[in-house]
Amino acid sequence: MRGIDHGILLAALDPDAPGRAAALAALSGPDVPAATDEEILAFLESAPEQPSAAAFWRELRDGGRVRVLPASPAAFEAVLDRAAQGRAEDVRAARTALTLVEAGIDTLLTACPKRYPELPGLTLERLQPGSDPVSRYGRQWLDEADLAAVTRALRSDWLTTGPTVERFERAVARVAGAAHGVAVSSGTAALHCAMAALDIGPGDEVLVPPLTFSATANCVVYQGGTPVFADVEPGTLLLDPEAVRRAVTPRTRAIIAVDYTGQPCDYGSLRAITREHGLALVADACHSLGASENGHPAGSLADITCFSFHPVKHITTGEGGMLVTDDPALAEAARRFRNHGITADFRQRERSASFAYDIPRLGRNYRLPEFNCALGLSQLNKLPLFLARRRELAETYRQALAGVATLAPLALRPEVEHAYHLFVVRARTESIRDSLFAALRGRGVGVNVHYIPVHLLDFYRRTLHTGPGLCPEAEAAFETILTLPLHPGMRPGDARRVAGLIMECLENGQKNNEPNA
Ligand SMILES: *Cc1c(COP(=O)(O)O)cnc(C)c1O
Helix, strand or coil, X not given: CCCCCHHHHHHHHCCCXXXXXXXXXXXXXXXXXXXXXXXXXXXXXXXXXXXXXXXXXXXXXXXXXXXXXXXXXXXXXXXXXXXXXXCHHHHHHHHHHHHHHHCCCHHHHCCCCCCCCCCCCHHHHHHCCCCCHHHCCCCCCCCHHHXXXXXXXXXXXXXXCCHHHHHHHHHHHHHHCXXXXXXXXXXHHHHHHHHHHCCCCCCCEEEECCCCCCHHHHHHHHCCCEEEXXXXXXXCCCECHHHHHHHCCCCEEEEEEECHHHCCCCHHHHHHHHXXXXXXXXXXXXXXXXXXXCCEECCCCCCEEEEECCCCCCCCCCCCEEEEECCHHHHHHHHHHHEXXXXXXXXXXXXXXXXXXXXCCCCXXXXXXXXXXXXXXXXXXXXXXXXXXXXXXXXXXXXXXXXXXXXXECCCCCCEECCCCCEEEEECCHHHHHHHHHHHHHCCCCCECCCCCHHHCHHHHHHHCCCCCCCHHHHHHHHHEEEECCCCCCCHHHHHHHHHHHHHHHHHHHHCCCCCC
């Protein structure tokens, strides 16, 4: 144990030990010898898998198994660095090391205040050792606080339509810069509520981009309206205001702009069009919670904004979504539509001691339960950390792939702060994309393609007679786009490893004389 007093060590590890402060001070003192990387790794490798950090430490202590403490910040940093290189055994070791941090070893917290200022979710990550983080393009990130929040909600008086729903609505609306929030059971439900609140119906046209998840267009069809596809800009793949202008007809009622990958659209130009033609502007911001344009957050840029809390999105409620708006009438209409079309929900009727209600217009049951909202509130606390991690990973990809001539990331709008739901690159040709997709999937990297243009899906071809040629930019993009793994459970080393595999696959492809040179 290289000169570290066992008693001091145990006191430092035990949150309840009377001498803990003194022990911590001693451990971080100048005459404590630093452990070597090898010693730290050996120690970490010997750590058994345990359901919680506390139990893990108890086991170590009771078994007398603590051999080396990463006494110096530099030594600890070295472990993290090696983990960032992506070596599997080091990743495992670093995970354990990070769990030590969460266990409350203050000396270690000082080791990495810059790169890992906050370390949520580590204990749970050990509970759900979800294979290689890059095996999925997106994944939820939960921690013990999330579990506790859900449990608290389950023990409360209300399982649905209670106070947590309202708290979650206020909290998301605040982050999104809007006056009202309406929590619903999915992002799709939020979009449907938006269409219902705007009274979209048969004969109405709503302009949508084709490069989006199909729900953006489906919600118009749910209301009997007609989605009309307007093409995207080739650089950003965001809805092109010029294409929108060309697609407006006397029947157009609204535009749904999609903040594809997490970058807000050109709302200034879109707003000019909606003003000129008296249209409603809806933002499908399912990719862009936490993004902003000229300092204005996603949620404050359109008449109605819709978010999703699906597990791959920025924060999760399991399934869930929210519509935010500044307009109290639209919020009220969405609220009713969420609850069968009933004029007063259960709590409102209880408050007024009345059984009376009416259904002026038919709605749905799109309510989001209390415990989902409790999870959402707890997740929202971590949104700044999630965004920071996503931006860090995107920057890592950008730098690591800067020298690759056959791939390019999407163009950035200078006036936006990107939320990076997705990191999408474009290959020079379809065959490069296809072979890269196959090669990376073959190596366990969860690459994906977002999206098959909606107007090419069978339902739309049959019912709206859409097809190839309708939106050439989206169709060309579809042939060459590739989504790389990006979620808060990844670290920069994971992104560098993916970039390395991409370069390797591209080189192999060239060697095999594939037509991608
Ligand atoms: C995720 C998503 C939706 C739908 O959200 P759900 O919560 O899965 O219903 C809609 N539009 C876009 C652009 C999305 O990414």
